[in-house]
Amino acid sequence: MIIDVHGHYTTAPKALEQWRKRQVDAIGSGAPAPRASELSIGDDELRESIERNQLRLMRERGIDMTIFSPRASFMAHHIGDFEVSNSWAAICNELCHRVSRLFPDHFVPAAMLPQSPGVDPATCIPELVKCVEEYGNVAVNLNPDPSGGHWNAPPLWDRHWYPIYEKLVEYDVPAMIHVSTSCNPAFHTTGAHYLNADTTAFMQCVTSDLFRDFPALRFVIPHGGGAAPYHWGRFRGLAQELGRPPLAEQVLRNTFFDTCVYHQPGIDLLMRVIPVDNILFASEMIGAVRGIDPETGHHYDDTRRYIDAANVDPADRRKIYESNARRVYPRLDARLRRQGR
């Protein structure tokens, strides 16, 4: 079985975007925000948006199951206040939940959180609880920079975040560390901000005792870990310089890298540098890079091809495709077992 741990609902029906526009326009206008009940998307529309897109590509590529979360760049936690984020997160999470109910064999949901700049992350707990307990979410996406590129939230090792971590540990649910759109003109969203956030989050883990406080907490660093694997010697050297334990002891028990790296040399480096137990198959399909690579004739984000072509032991490939994900996402494993898979 092939499990893709990183898919977003980037193809939701237009009505979602229109509702969001009304919500954003209402901020500070004096007009009331639209109610959730004013968004009406039928099951047929949902089915079509998935069947023609993600599910079609999953079938073409042989991907069996995707951990499916709301569109990352649309989370936009910097817009409005907590109430705005809370209504928006509830709507987006419900849609992913519905997709997973319509296609239970192919999609399992992961939640966005109703984060808002300067607001206590504990306010996200009710949405998290609902998503895990009622919707069967197996993971959450945690945004380390809800400001959208201004980076004024405390680092991930700060106690600011501990209420979230306590709940994640209680539920045995990992967090993918994933920023949203950049409203800072310095940072292109998918070409700089995403990768920078991955590198930043990884280094925050290197310099902190976060995983001593939460030995069972698990972070998934998306986009192949940002710059970390390419600069693995630098990170090993910095850990040494800072008097920290080796990365294998201090960080790799709790952090995992996905395979959203869109060319063969990048995947080959990831496989060569990062222990196989820390690599999780993912494509982020349909995501930031949707085109066909003229050098290969295949989609850039068809990451399965790179992994199949990589010089990896078949047993290790199975870890990357399936068993690591079952271990890192125990609620996914439980769901698959209930399905007899």
Add this chain to the structure above:
Amino acid sequence: MIIDVHGHYTTAPKALEQWRKRQVDAIGSGAPAPRASELSIGDDELRESIERNQLRLMRERGIDMTIFSPRASFMAHHIGDFEVSNSWAAICNELCHRVSRLFPDHFVPAAMLPQSPGVDPATCIPELVKCVEEYGNVAVNLNPDPSGGHWNAPPLWDRHWYPIYEKLVEYDVPAMIHVSTSCNPAFHTTGAHYLNADTTAFMQCVTSDLFRDFPALRFVIPHGGGAAPYHWGRFRGLAQELGRPPLAEQVLRNTFFDTCVYHQPGIDLLMRVIPVDNILFASEMIGAVRGIDPETGHHYDDTRRYIDAANVDPADRRKIYESNARRVYPRLDARLRRQGR
């Protein structure tokens, strides 16, 4: 010959740091700032600080010439106003100039600029002129984020920066895009901020027409280009998605990556992905990572070992070690020729 395009004067005599402390302490205190003439460092002290450190390691590693600039993390453009940065840059640049006079066969200077957040970069021109015309500097370090991690300066393609670019083109001098210390707790200086800046700058080049306006402008992206080579497929795909020309046409005529990547797999990736004409040998020695890698028994930053061990044609290796640097830094080439090298 082996030319290291990226060395910093990280081993300056303590008096420099003490002078800087007095300068910083004076800001807003009502006390006068120390004068430049109050800093006294003799040639013997300079010689010793270099001979025992950078020059010793250059000899051990067979590096013939280093492009030598003030300590990057100490530039700290976010401290004080333009006058503070201007005095500090003048002092640091003069020291590198003196080092290059004391060791003309081994060091050639590159300048830091007296940038200051929110201040017109044109104010940096007099220092730049002095460094090129009087001190023989062959390059400058340009900080894309003088705020030190708040990233509130315009992107590098903004006309804000054009006065600098005009002067660089006039002098045929490249800019290394290099941030300084991070005062944002989210970003570890050398483990996140540096690499993020490299990735950010590269993506700013991808999305802009900067090099159409300045076809002769050259940027060196340090630290192996941040995350760019590891995610080369992503960047190629994003350029395509955004309707930009291929990277080879649009960016690689003007941008170059150094080899400050501190392990063999990273260097191997760089060599595999980036055209050899765009790779410049560098170590950033003595810099962020000073230790010995227990996996190899050698210094992490002994990057020559990785390049010697890489699967590269000898002619290509000569490009990386010497001829690319002579092409990208014509004033270095002229100086070497004057020396009969």
